[in-house]
Amino acid sequence: MKGYNGLYLMGNFPDPEAFVEASNAGLAFFDFLEVGVPFSDPVADGPVIERAAGKVLAKGYRAEDIFASIEKIACPPGKKIYIMTYANQVFARGNGAFATMMKRSGASGIILPDVPSVERARFENDFARYGIDLVRFITPESTHEQIQNAVPGARGFVYCISIRGITGSALVLDAETKRKIVYARKYSSAPVVLGFGIRDAHSARIALEHADGFIMGTRAIEKLESDGVSGLQGFLKEIAMALAE
C-alpha cells in the first residue's frame, strides 16, 4: 500500500483472540499498529471507540492483559506497534513501570492524546530511556512556530490530527490545514501521518495526497465488531488494493 500507514485497534476488543488475529491481519497491509489501552474517560474519542473501550473494561481486562495479548502479535521486522492511551494510565502507574510493560510486549512507541507539547517533557525523556518514541502532534490549530518546535525532533512519526474534533468524525481538510501539513513535511525527517476521519479508500486517498500516510481507527473497529476478523481483513484488503503503488 502507498504511504506509511497505521491501523488502530482497541486492545482485547472484541476479545483477546480476535484482537490478536485482527492485528496480524492488519500488519499484512499496514506499516504500524496502534493499540488502544482502554481508559475510563477517553476525551479525544468518539462514541465508537469509547464504547469499545467500555466493553473491554467491563470484561475486567487491565492494561497488563492488553500487553499480554500484544506479546502474541507476530510483528514483522520493520513494522512497529504503538500504544495509544491516556495520560493517567501512564502517570498513575509511573513512566518506568509503563515503559517496562511496553518493552516486554514488543511495543515501541506511544501516543497520548491528552499530553500536548507543553506537557511532553515529563514523559518523553523517560520513555526515550527505554527506546520508546512518544509521538508528537500537529493540529489545524498549530501555528508555524509550534510546528517548527514539534517536528524536527520527532521520532517514529508525526501525528497530524486532521480536524478540530474527536475520533470518528468526518474528514474535512481545509486549505489552512493543508498548508500546515506541507510546512510540517518540509521540516520533518519522520513521516507526517494523518489521522481522524479516515474511513475508506476515498478518504485515505485524500490523506495520501497531502501527508505521508494515514491512520484508520473507528471504521476498523466498526468492521471488526460487525463482520469479525475475516470481514475486517476483506475490508482492509480492498483498501490496500485501491491504494496499491
Place this chain on the structure above:
Amino acid sequence: MKKLPDERGYFGEYGGKFVPETLINALEELERAYRAFQKSRDMKNELKNLLINYAGRPTPVYFAANLSRKTGVEIFLKREDLLHTGAHKLNNTIGQGLLSRFMSKRRLIAETGAGQHGVATATVAALLGMECTVYMGSVDIERQAPNVARMKLLGAEVIPVESGSRTLKDAINAALRDWVKNVRTTHYCLGSVVGPHPFPMMVRDFQSVIGKEAHAQMRKQWGGDPDFVVACVGGGSNAAGIFSGFLHLTKIKLIGVEAGGYGNAPGEHSARMRKGRRGILHGCITYLLQSDDCQVLPVHSVSAGLDYPAVGPEHAFFKDNEIVEYVRCSDKEALEACLMLSKLEGIIPALESSHALGYVLSKRKKFKGARVLVNLSGRGDKDMDIIRKETRI
C-alpha cells in the same frame, strides 16, 4: 508564599494542561484575555457593576443565633444562597461571560452536575446575548429537574450525557469534546477550580470575592475573625473562593468538606482526599479516585455537585502542605443539617452546602465555643425532590 500557580499552571506538583493539542492555543488565548482583563479598569468596573446591581453582591454574613444556641458553636453563614440564581456559581460565570465576549466568542458551553453552574451560565448567556449549550449527565437531569427547566427557560440547550456514570464527570468529557470541535467560536465556561490551566486560577480569582467580603464582614460586623472557615468541596470553587480571604491569617483553621456518601467502598462516596491518589483527569494532575488499573472509579453523593472523582489541583496542594484540612460528611449528616437549618433558621440550604454545615454539626464537640464561618454556597430549592424522598416529609 509565592503566588501560585506558576507560569506553567502548576500548584507545586499539581495542575498543568493535560488536554488535546488542539485546545492548547485556546487555553493560551484565554489566559492572555484574562491577564488583559485583570489590567483593564473598564472591564473590572463592568464586572463589579454586574456583581453588585445584577447579582446582588455583597451577600451578607448572617449569625445563626438559634442554631448557635442549640449547638454551643457560634455559627456564621456566608449567604451565597442569596446570590442571583441561588448559588456562588454566578460569580464565576459573569467573569467568564465577559471574557468570552472580549475574545469575540459568542457561544458558551458548560458542564453541570447540580445544575447550578448550568443555570448560572445560561443566565449570563441570556444577559450577554450569547448562545448556550449545557451538558448534563442523565442521572443528574433526573435528580435536579427544576434546574433543567430553568436552563431551558433561559434559552439554553441542555444535552443529556448518557456515557459512563452519566453524572458530572461525563458531562465534562462531553463539554471537552464539544470544545475541541468548536474551539474557534466557543468558550468553555468551566464551573469549578478544575480542568487545565488557567481555569483553576481564574475560577478561584472570580470566586475570591466571597472570601474578600467575608473577611471584611467578620471584622466589621461580627467583632473579628472566625476561628474556623468551613466549605464543601466538589471541584472546590466555593471553598477556594472563601479560603482565599483567610489564607494569610495562619491562626484561622480552614476546613474543606468532601462528600462521605454512605460508605467506604468505591462508588459509595466522593472522598478524593482520603481515598484517592495522584492522577490526571480533565486536564490536571490532582488527587483522583482510581482503581489499581488506573481507571476512574465511580463516585456517589446525595448532592450532585459533590459527586466528582477528582478535585481542584490547588486543593491537592493545600492538602499536601497542610494549609487546609480535608474531612468528610456523610449523606445522612448532610441531610440532618439541611433539616436543622431549615427548622431553626428558616434557611433551606443546598445539599452541597449542607455538607459543610453537617460536618460542623456532627462534630459540634470539636467546635464548642468556637467561632465558625460556614460558606452557605447555595440554596436548596433544587433539592426538594431528594429532600422529600430521603426524609419522608
